[in-house]
Amino acid sequence: MELQGRLVDSTLIHLVSDMNLLEFPQKCTLGPKQQVNEAPPSPNTLTASWRTALDNDACSADARTEHLVVGAPRYYSRGAHDHSKSKRRRIITVVQRQAANVRERKRMFSLNEAFDELRTKVPTFAYEKRLSRIETLRLAIVYISFMMDLLENT
């Protein structure tokens, strides 16, 4: 059991190493990392500032888009430059557009939370910089395939 565990560990190291060399050669043939993950730019910290904004209402969350903040209810029209293509045009107000933006930010935030959770599940070297989203997905695919092979051969 312990032997198998060590075997898996060493194989995993090779797996991660191979992944880094094969899938991301541009990142691993460049010598020592400049940043050694001392303060990895965790998405949680990156998004912490605007997480609070998410919890607030749409107006404060959209404070960045000053050009949209108006008093009178202006309207967005869909396909304003190409009326012929849109079958059904939905006219939305500035307030509705801002609310949609807030929902979209929340949706992307939950997506990134899922990516963060996935990052904790895939094996990486401790000193390695934070995986990007595409790297996380590709490594997860390889990792799952590896584990399935392992199950079949034991």
Add this chain to the structure above:
DNA sequence: TAGGCCATCTGGTCCT
């Protein structure tokens, strides 16, 4: 400085 990555905005489409 170019390229990669990411956050955000936006409009289209689908679904309830």
Add this chain to the structure above:
DNA sequence: AGGACCAGATGGCCTA
């Protein structure tokens, strides 16, 4: 009608 999902566009940040 409105929310969820998606993809394209854009701009900022970081690294080689």
